[in-house]
Amino acid sequence: MNAVIFNGPRKIDVEKRPKPTLRDPTDAIVKVTSAGICGSELHMYRGHQKTATGHIMGHEFVGFIEEVGSDVRSFQVGQKVVCTFSPVCMCCWFCEHGYSNRCPEGLAPFGTQGLAGGQAEYVRVPFADGTLKSTPEGVDDELLIMMCDIFPTGHYGAMRAIECFRSSDLVNGNHYTDLDSPKRSGLSKSQSLEEAVFVCLGCGPVGLCAILTARSKGVRTIYVVDSVDDRLDQAAKLGGIPLKLGRDDVQAKVMKATQGRGADAVIEVVGNNAALRSAFDLLRPCGVLSSIGFHQGDLPFTALECYQKNLNINLGRAPVRTVFDEAMEVVAANKEKLASMVTHRLPLSKAAYGYEIFEKQLARKVILVP
Amino acid sequence: MNAVIFNGPRKIDVEKRPKPTLRDPTDAIVKVTSAGICGSELHMYRGHQKTATGHIMGHEFVGFIEEVGSDVRSFQVGQKVVCTFSPVCMCCWFCEHGYSNRCPEGLAPFGTQGLAGGQAEYVRVPFADGTLKSTPEGVDDELLIMMCDIFPTGHYGAMRAIECFRSSDLVNGNHYTDLDSPKRSGLSKSQSLEEAVFVCLGCGPVGLCAILTARSKGVRTIYVVDSVDDRLDQAAKLGGIPLKLGRDDVQAKVMKATQGRGADAVIEVVGNNAALRSAFDLLRPCGVLSSIGFHQGDLPFTALECYQKNLNINLGRAPVRTVFDEAMEVVAANKEKLASMVTHRLPLSKAAYGYEIFEKQLARKVILVP
Incomplete structure (x- = not known):
């Protein structure tokens, strides 16, 4: 599959990678339809956040369930889903008490050395029952992509x-x-x-x-x-x-x-x-x-x-999964005001250009389409 | 009058000073019956908090109204009062909204270069209507002194x-x-x-x-x-x-x-x-x-x-005046538990000894009696 790779500061390339497979029974594989570039990725892009190279970028993505592990209860193949930026189990003490930002399972967000990201054709999602949300009707990808992290x-x-x-x-x-x-x-x-x-x-x-x-x-x-x-x-x-x-x-x-x-x-x-x-x-x-x-x-x-x-x-960072539903209510009630947020929708192959214009503040929000 | 003077780290002396007089119409003069030594004074005593010398120490004191300025409305001569550790006007935006810890009038607490303290026979109290509280019946000086600051x-x-x-x-x-x-x-x-x-x-x-x-x-x-x-x-x-x-x-x-x-x-x-x-x-x-x-x-x-x-x-420090009444309720309901807090009651002339044993943690709480 094609994937957006971090090859060092300001070095973004689209390369071939193996299609991910299920690793744990709580995993799902998602076929990505839209992936966002997030401002927090610019810390890495600009070189302020030191990291090794070679990983797939992206912690904002929307898509369809391609495959589920044997322990996944909430999702079926073909279902449309939006993913929170970091895995959450939703069954530990922190998740149960509303502190999903501090779920011990979520320490490595998508798009880092610890976990391959969603700027790709497919992505493996750990703890799918916690990490994924089904999508409400009548909300398109441009708005849903904001629900992964920024909204x-x-x-x-x-x-x-x-x-x-x-x-x-x-x-x-x-x-x-x-x-x-x-x-x-x-x-x-x-x-x-x-x-x-x-x-x-x-x-x-x-x-x-x-x-x-x-x-x-x-x-x-x-x-x-x-x-x-x-x-x-x-x-x-x-x-x-x-x-x-x-x-x-x-x-x-x-x-x-x-x-x-x-x-x-x-x-x-x-x-x-x-x-x-x-x-x-x-x-x-x-x-x-x-x-x-x-x-x-x-x-x-x-x-x-x-x-x-x-x-x-x-x-500190937000408990995205905890506040997802109430944040979604605000988004759904303000669709028109948010419609102008995404200014660029580019094919995955143009990822390097997307990062460049976003970093230069020439784009409000860039979405990559695999 | 006799007063406890800070003459440098670990140099506490009792010296003669003029009896204070009214300066502003909102002032009161209080005749001190008990003055506490507070843990926060040890920062100065130990030399960690740098300051000039020569001022009267003490921001915990209880006593009787000796004289009031023409604008003081809540207190009369002879009334028993307890003083909060720092002047508060109780009429600015901060005092009105419960942030008496940030009253602009209270920036210099008693017992500093900015304001003579209460380890003395008499003390001038600015903004008497805000800074002083009348004392509830049946609570003795040992407990009242804790209401100035520590409780x-x-x-x-x-x-x-x-x-x-x-x-x-x-x-x-x-x-x-x-x-x-x-x-x-x-x-x-x-x-x-x-x-x-x-x-x-x-x-x-x-x-x-x-x-x-x-x-x-x-x-x-x-x-x-x-x-x-x-x-x-x-x-x-x-x-x-x-x-x-x-x-x-x-x-x-x-x-x-x-x-x-x-x-x-x-x-x-x-x-x-x-x-x-x-x-x-x-x-x-x-x-x-x-x-x-x-x-x-x-x-x-x-x-x-x-x-x-x-x-x-x-x-940050406490809004002592704001929470005074509800703190007083806890004190009044727990008199016996707090009775053992004050271990030493010394004449003002023994102030140096009082600081010494308090600093060495040989005393729980020391009260000086002018």
């Missing part, structure tokens, strides 16, 4: 900011007086989502998904920050207030919008140190930092700074 | 761990489906406080307060860690499971108690880098780190480690 990831980044924001006054004098019938004790004023000022740092595909969820869940004011005009235009269409890096004084604008306090919550979707530091600086004391970008370096703030600012800080 | 601080460390633990499944598939009548969507299993495994790192006075609140709010299993036998004995009496540093393999014990996952929440009360790192290592993925110790250095974990563990991380 649930952006959704989670936004929901984590929202839920931590909502609960922040629980730890500051508004405890539930009775958990069976939760009512705030009312010692302090609660700040509503409508009053709050959110910021989303990064308006790439994941950022746009985060903005859509934040807005659709009741965040009225969300400043959206990027350096690319097209991204900011998209973010503005989704209800964000665009601030352009290099043109706008982001810090000053956010401070002015909050009477000098700082933002109540920041969703950081960029995944570099400068963005994480910016998130820290934009927040008010006791604010919420929800970082969904992939970070490899040190934290760009000290323990003393954290102590002095009393932030609620969350980093 | 609300420990209480907050525990409540922040509990509330973040409770809300952690909100962001992992158990969102409230209807905020007016909060019910979990039930996508994932919720973990109850009774099932959870908590850890408290540090069993000094603040740690003991945290343990008492955690236990009284429903945490059934809390491992308590220290190197001092007397502290561990106290912690065990409050319902903690003692683990002694240097004797017990803390990491192994906690892992064994959680089937290898790690603790669900850690309350870190020590305030050094080793303790903060230990808290990180003891936690399960997606656990809650509530650090209430004072930290001055770098964070002892990287952004990559945070990303890979998906922790909810909170550092």
Whole structure:
């Protein structure tokens, strides 16, 4: 079969590989109909994330069940499926409690040295009952491909900011007086989502998904920050207030919008140190930092700074499988707004070109078709 | 008047100082009846926290109103009061919303270069209406002195761990489906406080307060860690499971108690880098780190480690004034358990000795009497 191979930074080739076969009884083989290129693959593409070479890329793919192992219960040959970016067993303690992002089986995502990816004609899917989802009717591949990673990831980044924001006054004098019938004790004023000022740092595909969820869940004011005009235009269409890096004084604008306090919550979707530091600086004391970008370096703030600012800080990847259904609801309710997300649909043979234009931010989202 | 003066690391003297006078119309002068020595003063005493010298020490004090400014509404001369460790206006945005720990007026606590402390015969209290609390009947100075800082601080460390633990499944598939009548969507299993495994790192006075609140709010299993036998004995009496540093393999014990996952929440009360790192290592993925110790250095974990563990991380001091009333309820309901906390009651003239035995962990809690 044909497959997209990582041969080193900026070296993407389409090569012949053996068609995968079942290895474990919980495996399925999927015949891929669409595979996305994800922003997180650019860490590897650009050489920032060091890795050996020769593996098949891609952790976003949609297709049909080609073959199932003897222990697969939920899927039959011929069924259409969408795959989450990393295998999940959905039966360990973490999966059962909603932390599918920390399923011990999912440590190697698709498209890495540990597990061959989906930018290929076929792909082997471990723990098929957990890792795959059947596809709802009336949602096409362009939208489904976003459900593998970017939409649930952006959704989670936004929901984590929202839920931590909502609960922040629980730890500051508004405890539930009775958990069976939760009512705030009312010692302090609660700040509503409508009053709050959110910021989303990064308006790439994941950022746009985060903005859509934040807005659709009741965040009225969300400043959206990027350096690319097209991204900011998209973010503005989704209800964000665009601030352009290099043109706008982001810090000053956010401070002015909050009477000098700082933002109540920041969703950081960029995944570099400068963005994480910016998130820290934009927040008010006791604010919420929800970082969904992939970070490899040190934290760009000290323990003393954290102590002095009393932030609620969350980093880490999304439990895509856990939040899949509720993220799918947001996608299904906003098909038109998301329709313009995929700008390029290329044959698999044009994978190198697809990576190139995506890396140069000349494409919003690229789909490869085997 | 006599006052306890910081003349450099381990140099504590009692010297004569002018009796303070009203400076602002919102001030009160308090005649001190009891002043505590707090663990956080040891950072200065030991020389770890660099500061100029010559100021009056002490941010824990109880006494009677001696004089009030023309704008003070809530207190009259002769009234008994307890003081929170740092001035709070209780009318700014932060105070109103329960974030009195971040009141801009409270940046200099009592007992620093910025504000003369309460280890003296008299003390000037800014923003008296916010900073002071009237004292409930039937609670003596030994318990009241804990309300200035250590009990609300420990209480907050525990409540922040509990509330973040409770809300952690909100962001992992158990969102409230209807905020007016909060019910979990039930996508994932919720973990109850009774099932959870908590850890408290540090069993000094603040740690003991945290343990008492955690236990009284429903945490059934809390491992308590220290190197001092007397502290561990106290912690065990409050319902903690003692683990002694240097004797017990803390990491192994906690892992064994959680089937290898790690603790669900850690309350870190020590305030050094080793303790903060230990808290990180003891936690399960997606656990809650509530650090209430004072930290001055770098964070002892990287952004990559945070990303890979998906922790909810909170550092910073307690909103003592905000949580005062609910902390007071826990104290009032547990008078007997807390009665043994104060082991030494010394005249102000013996302040140097008081600091010495407290620093050497030969005293649980020392009170100075002017």
